[in-house]
Amino acid sequence: MSFLDPSAALTNAGSLLSRESQILASYDLEVSDAPADGYHSLSTVGSVKNANHEAFEIDYQGIAHAHIINGMGVTLGDSIIGLTALSAIKKRNPEIRLTIYRPNRAPEYVKQLYQLAAPIFGALVDLPVHADSLPDADLRIDVGNHLFWPNFSTMPMIDFFLWALGMEPGDVVSQDKSNDWLASIALPELQGEWKSKEYSLFCPTASTPVRSIPKAFHAEAVNKLWEKFHVPVLGFGRVDHEHYTDITRYSKNTADFITWVKNARFLATSDTAAVHIAAGFNVPTVAFFTSIPSEMRVRDYRQCTAIDLRVDEVAGIQASSRVSDLFVVERAFNLLKESDWASNALHVC
Incomplete structure (x- = not known):
């Protein structure tokens, strides 16, 4: 041997x-x-x-x-x-x-x-x-x-x-x-005003940059969520929008994170854990996919609307933070801004 x-x-x-x-x-x-x-x-x-x-x-x-x-x-x-x-x-x-x-x-x-x-x-x-x-x-x-x-x-x-x-x-x-x-699983309850208040949730960051939503698209996504649901948008990370609140400090562990996803009225996310958590609680979701086809991840999630961006240069890549890869991903999201992506993607079943 x-x-x-x-x-x-x-x-x-x-x-x-x-x-x-x-x-x-x-x-x-x-x-x-x-x-x-x-x-x-x-x-x-x-x-x-x-x-x-x-x-x-x-x-x-x-x-x-x-x-x-x-x-x-x-x-x-x-x-x-x-x-x-x-x-x-x-x-x-x-x-x-x-x-x-x-x-x-x-x-x-x-x-x-x-x-x-x-x-x-x-x-x-x-x-x-x-x-x-x-x-x-x-x-x-x-x-x-x-x-x-x-x-x-x-x-x-x-x-x-x-x-x-x-x-x-x-x-x-x-x-x-x-x-x-x-x-x-046993989860904590939300505290304070969010215990009884509706919100949509924005989770843009995957475990690797190439599968994350670029920062240049964050305000676009948050604004579309606000225009559609007219409830506060919560999320992880700073976004410059008057109806957005960064709740990173209120999500101290995995149980907290799952609870925030569980109680959302709607979730916008990338190819990341949040989309899988949302499916477990039937939370309506839009998820953006770059290097990995959505069929590989969310095929069985009936309340998830997947948006596959055609980024051939990074097709099949599981992880990358290379500048050239992130450039083509951001370019694809910039093109998406010019489309009417939100009209069919943001809905509650």
């Missing part, structure tokens, strides 16, 4: 196995700048299933305990959708026990999502863990480092996670792909 070279270890399509038989996440090595040598791919352990290594199907109605290794990513949006795939499994087999093994250096706001979700899905365990701690008799599935799996770039994200867990995506109805489990 040969070791991966350091660059291959960081981009391995799955989790890693150390010399000491510890299972760990490439992400934890990367963000800690720890040496990435001396690791095998966990897919070399034949009893651990990895769909990228070899596709498989599972009848979850007969499974007592499933161990989900290195799931479901280190971003908020990916995690919401990955947990939706687990929710589809729980609906088929409510008695199944799930243990989710997580990168221990994931951002704190992502960890908070899993803590909120734990009463629904089961135990959370930080990596690394010894391979022998996962019983051979239980189902063990590795979905680690999924960003580097080829199918992640070619399948709608929910279908990808279902496939990676051994389910046929076509066997899961669209309603069960819309993050409805979010409605079951």
Whole structure:
């Protein structure tokens, strides 16, 4: 069994196995700048299933305990959708026990999502863990480092996670792909005037600039929301508009953020976690997509109107902050200003 070279270890399509038989996440090595040598791919352990290594199907109605290794990513949006795939499994087999093994250096706001979700899905365990701690008799599935799996770039994200867990995506109805489990988590109530006051919400910033709404378009979006609904527009970040309020300081954690989205009359956002949260609470939404087609993200969200900007220069790019990429994205939004984009996009079902 040969070791991966350091660059291959960081981009391995799955989790890693150390010399000491510890299972760990490439992400934890990367963000800690720890040496990435001396690791095998966990897919070399034949009893651990990895769909990228070899596709498989599972009848979850007969499974007592499933161990989900290195799931479901280190971003908020990916995690919401990955947990939706687990929710589809729980609906088929409510008695199944799930243990989710997580990168221990994931951002704190992502960890908070899993803590909120734990009463629904089961135990959370930080990596690394010894391979022998996962019983051979239980189902063990590795979905680690999924960003580097080829199918992640070619399948709608929910279908990808279902496939990676051994389910046929076509066997899961669209309603069960819309993050409805979010409605079951414990959330705080809004405080002060917003507890009983309507507002629309503007969430322009994705996890990467190339998929965010450029600042030059922020005032345009806020103004259209005000003209359509005539209720205050709340959002995250400064926008120069008399009817807009920056609520960043009132959203101190992930539970707060979800609550703000849940209670909005309408949401305007980009290819970011907010669009997935809104779907879980049936909040009407318009979402702007640049480098990733909307079909890959919001296909099953019936209350979401997607606007796909044709930006061929960045097509398929998951992340970028390059000046040249952001220039063409901003150019596409400037062209959108000249259209009547809001007339059909801003509506409440």
